[in-house]
Amino acid sequence: MKNLSRLLFAMLLVLGYSNANAQDKNNPWQITIGVNAVDAYPSGDGSLFAGGGFASDSFGDEFGNASDHWNILPSLSTISVSKYLSDGFSFGVTGSLNKIEKWGDISSNPDVENSVDDLSYYGVDGTIKYNFLDGTTIDPFVGLGGGYTWIDEIGAGTVNGTVGLNVWFNDNIGLTLQTSYKHAFEDYLDTHFQHSAGISIKFGGTDTDGDGIFDKDDACPDVAGLAAFNGCPDTDGDGIEDSKDTCPNEAGTAEFNGCPDSDGDGVADKDDNCPTVAGLKSLAGCPDADGDGVTDADDKCPNVAGPAANKGCPYPDTDGDGVLDKDDKCPKVKGTVANAGCPEVTAAVQKQLNEYAKTILFDTGKSTIKAQSATVLSDIINILKEYPTSKFTVEGHTDSIGSEKLNQRLSDSRANSVKEYLIENGIDAFRLSALGYGESKPIDSNKTRAGRANNRRVEINLAK
Structure with a gap:
């Protein structure tokens, strides 16, 4: 019951911390639940409160000797909650409990019993972490912080250094492995290592527009959109997001930046002066039946080619000399082209x-x-x-x-x-x-x- 009450106490501290801080819509939370192991041997401190020199004089010696030195509670024994700050930095609080049965190395002093009488271990620690590859599947980190640790209900403050690794299975769930070096400020608490492994869950992102994309990843956080467009909308459903769609309320094609071409003449409706009748690009989408460069609507002779200056009708040549009346200086007298339609003096x-x-x-x-x-x-x-x-x-x-x-x-x-x-x-x-x-x-x-x-x-x- 003592262990359970202490764990609940640690969890209350953690949850109290998380509730006391408003969630940032761009910075999700992370909760990790798992087990921890406490090991005093590789601390480099040859003098322990238990006596007998059971710790190594060399820092890191037999770091991975779990069978001889690690104290592991085979149940849920650690929980942490952290909040992402910015640029790879986050701050978290961890609560842990354990049962100490090994405090040192029995093989270094066989004449002294290297066991302790089921000492309780509780810790509450705060850590600032930096993730080197934030947002990737393999996500290593380092941390620095401090906390308070109790052994057999006697506590002391510690300074902690942490290294670890997140392995993310998807955007929200992953495995977290970490090791913390905890340096005590009091003689009655020895420096030691605490290892942990747990399942991490990221949560708490805000989705203002309710489109299923968190604001931090949503290019249009205030307007519901599609994942294909990073949360931005495609109102007319033509596959072109509104910000790049010249006609966002009318389904169109990429060729015309999202605008339709109803008559299929290669001129978008918005630029087509005759959007329901196929025409020519050179005439803003309007037809020209006689090909004289005058749209049928403005052509007084739509089936006979003529110049625009004469409203699409051909100019007359009254005297039949091959020079149109408009260019003929002698329109009623037959002349020559060389003499502007006038007769030449022979x-x-x-x-x-x-x-x-x-x-x-x-x-x-x-x-x-x-x-x-x-x-x-x-x-x-x-x-x-x-x-x-x-x-x-x-x-x-x-x-x-x-x-x-x-x-x-x-x-x-x-x-x-x-x-x-x-x-x-x-x-x-x-x-x-x-x-x-x-x-x-x-x-x-x-x-x-x-x-x-x-x-x-x-x-x-x-x-x-």
Whole structure:
């Protein structure tokens, strides 16, 4: 009964300690229940209270000689509770009891009876432990602490050093083996070793969101989730956790970060302007039946390709010259592509112009155009209007009669007179320029009357 009462006392101390401290949701508790063995021989203390020098003078001598030195109570004899702190450190309290029948080595002094009269042994110890491989299957640790030990109801304080090993069978249950060296402060309690082996159970973790994953391992501790996502949710059940799901409330695919593609056109619904009709990525998921780059909804001619600038309809080519009206500077007159849809002045037309121009008559020595030239000027105007984008130079020439200076001035005046006449009669000014060459460019001899008549002329040439 004494042993039982002492064990209950130790257990009450342990449980009282555990109840006096609130559980940390990120730091679980560990309880270990098992047996212990007390051994005074390998302490290195040759003088024991029992006398006779039954302890070894060498520290650690015959450390594993269980049959000669160990005192083992063949029943539950130790219980401990520890609380994980952080970074591999934990603090625990252990209560133990034993029955001492061997205190030393009978073989070292056979003349003295090496037995004691069923001495009781009780201990309460506190230990700070450090686990080297916390969270692994094989989990070694060291500890340092102190406590109080009673032998035959006489107690003394001790300083304890501990080494041990946890072997975890799963996340919660494991085997714990440890050895403590207990150095006494009083002469009547000898330094000794206490070994223990027991089953350990880890518990006490908090699961705030109730998803079966402790908060310390739960990446989303306040929201119920799945183990596959470290406790984070997948609301739409598409296999993509909400934090990585662009559309967390609509089941989708990984290709679109959890968003759906209802019409299967490779454009996620959220980016698809036509989510119920398969279309093109380049047109934000909308169809283009005629392939002209204009969506059917915006295409005024959805079955005939046309430019976007014309709302998907083809541009007309009124004059049929291969140049669309929008690019044709002469949309109603057939021309050439090279001349932006306008007709080009041919050599024959150029020749005809100058044949007309040579017949323009002026008053002698003046730039005044004679009235009888009106017909030929009308013919010239008609030709120029057929080529509305072409530009021309009106050139004046004289014979060599008179001074060169006077001839230059006269040729300038006559060229400008023709130019002004053409402008006044419907030819755009920007299309015309005037230039006099005087007597510098004769086309015939100035020694004959006929030759001089040929040299007095006006030419209208296509501007280069």
